[in-house]
Amino acid sequence: MQRDLRQRLKISVVLVFFTGLAILGVVSGGLVVTDYARARASGSWQVVEGVMLRARAARPYEQTQPIRYVYSVNGKPFEGARIGFFTGAFAKTPDFSAMPAGARVDVYVSLRDPAFSVLQPGGAGWFFVVSFLASSAAVFIGVGGVVRTLEDAFARGRLVAASSEHAQSV
Secondary structure, three states: OHHHHHHHHHHHHHHHHHHHHHHHHHHHHHHHHHHHHHHHHHHHOEEEEEEEEEOOOOOOOOOOOOOEEEEEEOOEEEEEOOOOOHHHOOOOOOOHHHOOOOOEEEEEEOOOOOOOEEOOOOOOHHHHHHHHHHHHHHHHHHHHHHHHHHHHHHHHHHHHHHHHHHHHHO
């Protein structure tokens, strides 16, 4: 009885791990595809003039202060903080953090959603491919792990049931 409970616990932990891996792969794959689709579309977005509000950290120890800028579309003001896209993370970009507050910048604005903007359009195709392949591998390994674990569990369950039936008949 105790042995059976331990075996079920081990199987449950393995199933949770592989299911989580598969879910992580699906979610990350969806995010990467969405990000790259927007990155590719951003090359044809409307370009408006914006003004930097904060381009560098207010204090030297605050290294992760976000860049902020304002812009307007059809007279309506918006504020943005996005430099570029995840799939463009390794693309060569200007050093926006060196710009002083009040500096003028080109802002690429989504035609569908003017509140969504970037300072650096586009994304790296190779980075998209690598990210998508990693996500696909996570799905493949996760689903494969679930299937293999269930196959082993059912095979062992049948063997245990068959051996106990054999022992009772003898």
